[in-house]
Amino acid sequence: MKIVFATNNAHKLSEIRAILGDKIEVLSLKDIGCDADIPETGTTLKENALQKARYVWEHYHMSCFADDTGLEVDALDGAPGVYSARYAAVRYTATLPQSTDEQLAPASHDSEANMTQLLADLGNNNNRKARFRTVIALILKKDVCPCGCTSIKQEHLFEGVVEGEITRERSGAEGFGYDPIFRPDGYDKTFAELGADIKNQISHRARATAKLADYLMRL
Structure with a gap:
């Protein structure tokens, strides 16, 4: 079975492919010739x-799935949440006068800037409780004509959550995003210290992907 994962993020692709195994061939946006910057305005x-x-369905009419992940920190009222990938840029821009040029804001997906901003916002707060949440949206192409000339889409959602806490400093060199400052419950190491093998068993994305895989395998 072939399915498109709506991303070109090498880290995400590696994680998903390792979790799904060789029974499902996961294609990236690059694999299908899509180089568009797909909007994320939700x-x-x-x-x-x-x-x-x-977006992938409407432009390529292929079965596909996409994910979005957020880090929710209790002491920050659930932030950065949906803005996790561009947290530093959002926070920087929010502090500027309207007449100020925003070009100096940190780039989106700047992990180092995001972690620095998050740790600064938490400061010495002793409430470090947080969680990663992943939502996967799956769209399956279902032929309604024997020859395949007519098809409809079916949409499904899967969610995975892992509870943990934000550390006071970075630790570990593996992973990506906030992994160096997130320590999952039940472990004394951050995601960046635990490594891909363990992370791919217990992470938010692993849990959401396991539900996706279970569904796909039963088709």
């Missing part, structure tokens, strides 16, 4: 995941 993880998956 206010929730679900909206963003669906937006990306629907």
Whole structure:
């Protein structure tokens, strides 16, 4: 079975392919010739995941899935949440006068800037409780004509959550994003210290992907 994962993020692709194994061939956006910067303008993880998956469906009419992931920190009222990948840029821009040029804001997906901003916002707060949440939106192409000339789409959602806490400093060199400052419950190491093998068993994305894989295997 072939399915498109609406991303070109090498880290995400590696994780997903390792979790799904060789029974499902996962194609990237690059593999299908898509180099578009797919919009993510939703206010929730679900909206963003669906937006990306629907873009692939509408332009390529292929079965596909997309994910959106957010880090939710209790002491920050659930932030950065849907803005996790561009947290530093959002926070920087929010502090500027309207007349100020925003070009100096940190780039989107700047992991180092995002972690620095998050640790600064938490400061010495002893409430470090947080969780990673992943939502996967799956769109399956279902032929309604024996020859395949007519098809419809079926949409499904899968969610995975891992509880943990934010450390006071970075630790570990593996993983990506906030992995060096997130320590999952039940472990004394961050995701960046635990390594891909363990992370791919217990992470938010692993849990959401396990539900996706279970569904796909039963088709």
